[in-house]
Amino acid sequence: MKDIQVKPSQTYSDTTGDDEIRLFEILGVLRESRGLIAAATACTFLIGSLYAFLATPTYRADALIQVDDDSGTGSLNDKLGDLAALFQNKASTDAEIELMRSRAVIGDAVARLHLDIDAKPRYAPLVGKPFVRFLAGDGLTGAPPGLGGYAWGGERIAVSKFDVPARWHGKPFTLIAGDAGRYELQSADGATILRGTAGQPASARTGNDSVELTVTSLRARPGTRFDVTRLSTQRTIADLQQGLKIAEKTKQSGIVGMTLDGADAESITQTVNTIATLYVQRNVDRKSAQAQQMLAFLGDQLPQLRADLDQAEARYNEFRAQHGAVDLEEQSKLLLQTVVENKTKIIELQQQRVDLVQRYTALHPSVTAVDARIAELRRQSDTYERQIGELPSVQQDAVRLLRDVRVSNDLYTSLLNSTQQLRVLRAGQLGNVRTVDYAVVPEKAVAPKKALTLALSLVLGLLAGCGLALGRRMLSRGLETPAEVEAAIDLPVYALISHSDRQASLDASRERDPAKPRVLASASPNDIAIEGLRSLRTALQFGVLRKRNKIVMFTGARPGIGKSFISVNFASVLAAGGERVLLLDADMRRGDLQGVLGLARASGLAELIGGASLQSVIRRGVLPGLDVITGGGTPDLPSELLLSGRFEQLFEELRTLYDFVIIDSPPVLAVTDAGLIGRHADATLLVVRHGCHTAAELGQTMRQLTSAGVSVDGALLTDTPSRGMSYGAFSQYGSPKS
Known part of the structure; x- marks a missing residue:
């Protein structure tokens, strides 16, 4: 509308500040991103479930030690008097705790239990350990074809001596089981180091170095591989000192608790009991x-x-x-x-x-x-x-x-x-x-805690999904309020068109029934989005009464912003008000108004400009009071057709036949068609989708339209959250009671 002076029919302002995301807006973002949130939650929950059920369980062995003030000889000390007192060095419990974790005690335990030798079966990646834990029996389990080198349950090995040069400490060797307790030890590169039999010492020389190995017991299928590593004794002692938790149960009680966590329940139990025994014996x-x-x-x-x-x-x-x-x-x-x-x-x-x-x-x-x-x-x-x-x-x-x-x-x-x-x-x-109390072999793992892990993964998934949704919105945050849009284009926003869940349902039904119309104004005339279009109709009718503006073009910066939705439903609203309305699909490239209206593809605008008669392309009575001209076939050069004299004559004919002609044009930044079409429109309205555009994008859109000779009269802000703007709080006003 070239000379419209009407004020916007709806004016909204953000009373809490333009840069502040209000609670309702956040809820709107989360609602729009529920698919992303659900996917993030499902992925996190799946990862948590895999960890809870497939992760190697951790067990805890614990023992109790009592530290007395006297020497423990009871009445004997009473009889010996001061002489026994010479040996009653009343050490504090803290001092005794330090003695328990001293290198002398821990070192003796490491040496006695051969903790500086790590020998374990080699399991298949990913599935090996879970298979053994959940499916394997007590005996040796047969290996699947082609995987005979891995352990599948029941394998055991005990190594009492493994001496290698210090430079090989921490490097794994491969022990391959043979028949009747025989085995072969290989280096990491597959070279054979030595061969031996379980229960007998074996040794070999490699250059100037010697390797000594004593396998105490070996139970495995021939060909099964074990990983054997000689660890640094000092490092093993330090790791055990760090992993061993020793603390007084109650202050000044003299009762000291000793705990050790590990994946091998029997090993940690034996370790704790050995440390306790060695400490008491040393005392x-x-x-x-x-x-x-x-x-x-x-x-x-x-x-x-x-x-x-x-x-x-x-x-x-x-x-x-x-x-x-x-x-x-x-x-x-x-x-x-x-x-x-x-x-x-x-x-x-x-x-x-x-x-x-x-x-x-x-x-x-x-x-x-x-x-x-x-x-x-x-x-x-x-x-x-x-x-x-x-x-x-x-x-x-x-x-x-x-x-x-x-x-x-x-x-x-x-x-x-x-x-x-x-x-x-x-x-x-x-x-x-x-x-x-000596430690007993634990039956229940202390980690992972399945119920807690699943609950935390669910909560973390929800939080991660919400964080991703809000982060995505913040990173790609476009213009969201009428004030921001008006500042960007220096034109009024005539209406806010709220997001419609009902329209989303109609769009989802297309695959099931392509011939079914998806016009919200017909399916749900009381929807809040349709109320926004009625307010736009009011504004335009005030202008028409004074200026006789009949041809209205809706355009936008890019595809997917709701331009066709506005065109179809606004035309339907006008028709429902008793006006004679023609809806023109001017997008001869990708226009799909016939699909929205449930129409079969037929001749349209392309054929009309090419010489077909107007009456042959008009599809009458698609909705009450609404006729439609679809885009028709896809021409080679749509822009050339729009420059033809026939296209200009078309609008003169339409002015005499209809009260309103609503044009759905192609996006401005994608092609030049909108500038060619807009020259013939009495009013051009820019469709802006909530949160999808930057000020620079809208500025470029306005410059292209202006350079083409098109004067934009105002804008519509579409797909606004139902509770994200002032009017959204009343989105249920006027709807039928349930």
């Missing part, structure tokens, strides 16, 4: 070694103490021979007893200090405490010596000599008793740790 051995060390120390001291006792007794006997029996006063007797006790304590503490210094440094709190006690006793001893000096001369000598005898005798007797007690302590030594 007992350490306690026994301490007792043995003290016994050796006492054994060195006893001869000297015996000699000191003999010398003291000899001096005292000599004194008595010279002076006879000396009758000590009561005060002197008490002083003598005190001096003896003091001297004995000093000597015992000195011996205890020697033992402590061997285990700790001189600055250790236990050593400094003993030093302080010895200093205190020595100060007391000096006091007693001064008191002895105040006695008569003969009594002084008698007290000193008798003191030496008693001190030497008490020390010798005490150490002799201690030696016997230590022997008992060593024989009954149990250590301060014990295994409460």
Whole structure:
């Protein structure tokens, strides 16, 4: 409409900001992309299902160890008293945990179980392990034809020794089973290294290097292959230390849990139990070694103490021979007893200090405490010596000599008793740790958790699908609001045409019934999309009343934007209002209005321009009040036909026959036809699909139409989400109640 001054019949604005995707718009995007979301969910769920049921299960073996504060000898310690306390080094639970995962303990377990040797059957890729896990029986399973080199269930191998040069650590070798336990070991390049028999050591030399292999047991069909790898011992120990989880169950409870995860339930159980056994045994051995060390120390001291006792007794006997029996006063007797006790304590503490210094440094709190006690006793001893000096001369000598005898005798007797007690302590030594629960072979895998995996895969699939849908929209986001379209073309948007699920259903029915019309205005006249076309009709009728605009062309930038949908249904809406309407399919290249209307292909616009009569190509009464001229055949040069005088005369004839002529033109950016057709139209409306166009694309479309002499009067925004724009919230208004 060259001079239409009518305002847009519907005006919409985004009250939350042009760049903000509102919740309803997001829901609209997700609804449009439900196929993509369903596909992403299905793919993710399928992957999760394959992982849940085909992934190698992980098992967990666990053991409980109790760490006591005392040495564990019970009442025996009560009887031995301070002597047993020498060996009760109250180590913290944290320290014991570090001992459990120490290289000494883990290394012994690796050596005992040969964990640095990896020997396992070779399974067929992808299907081998699942087949063995789900279908194989207890015995040897026969191999499918051509796959005899793989394991199919029941194969077993145990290797107790595999020594290779360090540079070959971590490199797999192939062991091929033969008859009667025989086997052949090959390198990665297929070269034979050695041949041997299960149960017997085998060795070979390769250049300057030697290879030694002992296969303890072998159970397999002849030709079955095994992968045998010598791992680095240090790396194996480090990996086991990292994989072994040790922690106190409850703070300060002394109950320590030890767990290990792995694919081989029997192997991890054996490993955990071996580590627990070795740790407990090392604890007992350490306690026994301490007792043995003290016994050796006492054994060195006893001869000297015996000699000191003999010398003291000899001096005292000599004194008595010279002076006879000396009758000590009561005060002197008490002083003598005190001096003896003091001297004995000093000597015992000195011996205890020697033992402590061997285990700790001189600055250790236990050593400094003993030093302080010895200093205190020595100060007391000096006091007693001064008191002895105040006695008569003969009594002084008698007290000193008798003191030496008693001190030497008490020390010798005490150490002799201690030696016997230590022997008992060593024989009954149990250590301060014990295994409460040994690991048992787990029956249920801890991973993968099938139900959780399936649930997570479903949720992740939905999230991934939604993310893909929104990401695709953001990456290819075109103009979506009337304001954006108006800013791009500097023309008003006359109507919003909402997305129609009903039209999608009609389009889907084409394969089942090609002859069935797919006109939404006839099938569902109350659809929200048709309401948008009625608002457009109102705007155009106001213009027609003043300007007599009869020929309206709908065009667009590209195919697939709803241009034909608008043309057919708008013509139907006009016809339903009592107007005489002709629908013209001006796309002689790919036009398909006859398919939309359920018509058979016949003569049309191409034949009409070529010389056929107008009456022969008009298909009357296709819908009430609606006649149609289809595109007809496909000419070689459609643009040349559109330039002919016959095409211009056609519109003059149509003006006299119809109230409205609705033209469905080809896309502007694809061909030049729209510019040639638009010259004869009274009004040209640009069809813009929601989210499909950029401002640059619409700008180029407008420039091409303008350069062809076509004046565009406005635009329509089609396929808008039913809840994506303001009017969409009322999409059910006026629809029949269910």
